[in-house]
Amino acid sequence: MKPETFERLTAASRHGCKFHAEVLPLYNLARESGAKVIVELGTGHGCSTASLCAAAEDIGATVYSADLNPKSGDRLPDEMKERWFNSSSWDPSLPEKMGVTEVDFLFIDTSHKAPETASELALWLPLLKVGGWAVFHDTLICRDGVTVPIEQYIARHPEFDWQWQEQVGSHKFGLGLLRKLAK
Numbered sequence: 277m278k279p280e281t282f283e284r285l286t287a288a289s290r291h292g293c294k295f296h297a298e299v300l301p302l303y304n305l306a307r308e309s310g311a312k313v314i315v316e317l318g319t320g321h322g323c324s325t326a327s328l329c330a331a332a333e334d335i336g337a338t339v340y341s342a343d344l345n346p347k348s349g350d351r352l353p354d355e356m357k358e359r360w361f362n363s364s365s366w367d368p369s370l371p372e373k374m375g376v377t378e379v380d381f382l383f384i385d386t387s388h389k390a391p392e393t394a395s396e397l398a399l400w401l402p403l404l405k406v407g408g409w410a411v412f413h414d415t416l417i418c419r420d421g422v423t424v425p426i427e428q429y430i431a432r433h434p435e436f437d438w439q440w441q442e443q444v445g446s447h448k449f450g451l452g453l454l455r456k457l458a459k
């Protein structure tokens with residue numbers, strides 16, 4: 277990613293967003309996925325959104341993002357504003373509000389609470405395309421709230437051949453990669 281691309285995409289964040297350790301791995305993963313539809317849950321300061329938007333520019337994808345905090349939307353570049361939703365990640369009406377029926381690349385970085393993670397998985401993983409990726413932040417530091425519900429979901433849904441791995445050497449917080457393989 278060109279640094280000026282990241283600067284442009286995070287200009288509205290007013291330095292709330294830095295080019296930190298997670299930015300490049302997420303950009304690379306999204307770019308290599310060749311996704312068409314990217315959904316982010318947990319916009320926050322917009323750092324991860326910028327990574328995803330930069331990848332989307334390279335591969336011709338569309339990014340949608342949502343956050344409970346109404347201020348998160350203010351931190352995004354203008355081009356993202358109409359694809360940003362002030363909403364709970366597990367609101368059953370959110371995919372329809374986004375106009376999304378299938379997702380190629382899902383990034384989740386929200387409350388890291390087990391019941392909420394379970395609700396997010398129940399809503400969004402059925403929409404993940406076969407071959408698609410779901411990427412989770414903080415899998416190493418929030419095992420109980422993030423990683424355990426993912427492992428439980430996989431165990432309850434053996435109809436797909438899930439591939440679950442921690443991105444090796446990415447950073448200390450953990451970046452978990454879940455791929456939905458063919459039935």
Ligand SMILES: C[S@@+](CC[C@H](N)C(=O)[O-])C[C@H]1O[C@@H](n2cnc3c(N)ncnc32)[C@H](O)[C@@H]1O
Pocket residue numbers: 293317318319320321322323324325342343344345348363364365366385386387392
């Ligand atoms: C760790 S921050 C996200 C950081 C962001 N990915 C970034 O790079 O700046 C977590 C965000 O999740 C949001 N959040 C927490 N629970 C949520 C939920 N159920 N639905 C949507 N957003 C939620 C919070 O408002 C907060 O902005």
